[in-house]
Amino acid sequence: MPAELMTLTVIAAVVAGMGLIVYFLPSIIDPDGTPESSVPAGEILHRVASEDTCHHAPEIGYTVDDAHAMMRERLDCTIDRCAAKRMAYTTLVESGRIVPASERHVR
Incomplete structure (x- = not known):
């Protein structure tokens, strides 16, 4: 029983750690949340519509x-x-x- 409990604890810790990485890593890498060379979605949609x-x-x-x-x-x-x-x-x-x-x- 203690081995199974230890396995579940490790799995839970790994999943929680992965969740924290996925949640916080983007804000650590890019605090603004917008890339420097971003293009507005409206401009992209207009360009795609004109190329249609x-x-x-x-x-x-x-x-x-x-x-x-x-x-x-x-x-x-x-x-x-x-x-x-x-x-x-x-x-x-x-x-x-x-x-x-x-x-x-x-x-």
Whole structure:
């Protein structure tokens, strides 16, 4: 029994020591809590959002012929990530040249 109690005591002491190290070590290493070269989260989110698209869409939109050409040019792009292809796709859907898969089953 005393050996088991000693083992449990050692384990409890090790766990408590590890907890103290994990809790206090960051404040010992960096008392401020902020790195010198930190970047605000808002700036990171803005940068990621601007990189979310592989090709930018024009502000005025596409004609139907331009939309067809854009769809052929952007074969490797998806409409989820490519604003140019998404606008071309939307133009073709609105003109009735493409019927989305979800609408095909309804008709």
